[in-house]
Amino acid sequence: MQYMRIVGRLPDRHGDELTARTRLRDAALECFAVDGFGVSVRVIAERAHVSPGLIRHHFGSKDALRGECDEHALSTLRRLKESALSAPAGTFLAQLAQVRDYSAYVLYILRSVRDGGPAGRAFLEHMIADAETYTDSAVDAGIVRPSRDSRARVRYLVMEGIGGLIVALGQHPKITMDNIGEVMTQIVAEVALPRLELFTEGLLTDRRMLDEYLLYIGDPPATA
Template sequence: MRSVESRDDATARSRIRDAALRRFAADGLGVGIRAIATDAGVSPALVLHHFGSKDGLRDACDDHAFAVIREVKRVALGPTGPDQLLVQLASVAEYAPVAGYLMRAMQSGGPRGREAFEHFVSDAEQYVAEGVAAGTLRPSRDEKARIRWLTLSGMGAMLLALALEDPPPDDLAAWLQRYTAEISLPALEAFTEGVLTDRRMLDAYLSYVSDPPARDETAAS
């Protein structure tokens, strides 16, 4: 009997968390417990029973969103990444609540926004290291700096693209699918083939910087 109750509790907890992700993504982080409870088909008291408070619910949303993004990135940057590309592009709309929630978290700024960003950077250090070790990513002269720039660039581009939408999209999943379709080719082209035709600008910068870091070419071997 206890195991059945535990499964029911886990199902209700996941349903509430998923409803919160969707509602936060659509209407912002100011949404109250009552609206989320209505979406999940439960009472506000049950939301508080499972999560203790709205902050506790936000913590659960954070943990789930980080785990989803971490796994998607790990697969994309691993040896099977090219084989999984079409699958991920076809299912990108499924990630709309997670992506929308995370964008809201970044837009809100403050301690939680900064904490979320640093969590992304920390996760990226792990899966980028795995990609370098697997030989699917080139090593960097300054891996921490590269990861931070990539995280800022990826999030910043998505946030700006969404902010420029007029009127704001009603269907976040459709918008995310369109955005992904628009950026996939130029992003993959830039990351794979580069933009500059030679390395003169890099060499000029390295000669300007005192004691420039050396790229560890053995990291990918």
């Protein structure tokens, strides 16, 4: 393949959004998000309209490029959560996917969590910490019931919510940045009723199993 050198541009426009380096990082983030981390550097370079060698020039290696994508996605997630009012993690990602500008980040984060490893853990911990403050204030406001172990509960809720999202997305034949919004909407719609039912009325008709378990483990860790 032949690459057209773009002439006449300043080599280093730091304030600009169009440096080849940024384009490369954004292209990588999208490729990783949609095609997985096995995607080749040649495909990434092609999407950014540069030669594959430029990846090495700017980032040193494919792994380093992925590292920059991780950082960028995490800082973007942080920034978005600061500016927006908090919402439960899964719901938040689903909402975020509606905003076309952020589809790639949502997919990238879900991909990272799906594949496990340090990056996925970082995203998860961030979402859990975030949901924790949200849940705490909801408990204070009397909307959500207090838990015997609120940290364990929020971990459980986030991990199952994100996990369910990942599994549901994996069942859709071809997720792209164009259809991720509607697919997410559909998934959220499908779980809305069961989730609200479960959150409002529970699942079991009596307390026997819970009480037996509480007896079995001894006194629960406060916050009764």
